[in-house]
Amino acid sequence: MALGFSGAAVVVVADLELGGHLARFLYEPRLDGVDPALGYGRAATLHATLLAPVLVGLLRLGFPRLAVGFALLAAAAILETSSLSAKTALAVSLLVLVAVWLFAAAALDRAWRFRIRGGCVAADVPLPLGAEAACWLAEP
Numbered sequence: 592m593a594l595g596f597s598g599a600a601v602v603v604v605a606d607l608e609l610g611g612h613l614a615r616f617l618y619e620p621r622l623d624g625v626d627p628a629l630g631y632g633r634a635a636t637l638h639a640t641l642l643a644p645v646l647v648g649l650l651r652l653g654f655p656r657l658a659v660g661f662a663l664l665a666a667a668a669i670l671e672t673s674s675l676s677a678k679t680a681l682a683v684s685l686l687v688l689v690a691v692w693l694f695a696a697a698a699l700d701r702a703w704r705f706r707i708r709g710g711c712v713a714a715d716v717p718l719p720l721g722a723e724a725a726c727w728l729a730e731p
Contacts, residue, residue, distance in 0.1 A: 593645050593654075593661045596638055600668035603631050607671050632674035639669050639680035643688040 606613040611627025618630045642665050649658035669681045 592641075593649055593657060596641070596645070597661050597664045599634070600638070600664040603635075603668040604664075604671050607631075626673055628671065628673040631668075631672045632677060635669045635672040635674045635677035636680055638665055639677045639684055642681065643684040643691070646688060647691070 602613070607628055611630070614627035614630035615623070618627075642662070646658050646662060649655075649661065666681065669677045
């Protein structure tokens with residue numbers, strides 16, 4: 592999974608650096624006259640959402656170099672897109688990863704575990720979105 596996402600990240604970054612021709616081809620005619628970085632928004636959001644679980648798996652399996660490479664490629668691809676939800680998911684995913692890492696540490700006392708758990712619950716508050724937040728790529 593990490594290798595597949597990393598390969599996709601390389602393709603996304605290369606495509607967007609070279610003008611977004613692949614994105615325009617895949618989403619023709621919807622991206623005509625529009626930033627091609629918008630075409631990768633959904634995939635970038637999925638990538639950011641799965642970042643923390645994949646990193647935990649790689650680290651637990653003993654692949655720290657692959658984990659670092661995966662995280663760097665993921666961050667590069669996600670930050671290259673125009674998706675605010677992907678960038679938000681990247682930040683939250685990394686925060687949750689740090690919180691889980693701290694939570695699992697045996698040195699933490701009960702009070703700190705309660706604070707971390709409460710912070711994770713507080714971060715899950717849904718934000719109301721208006722009609723302008725509708726995705727234009729989903730329209731026929």
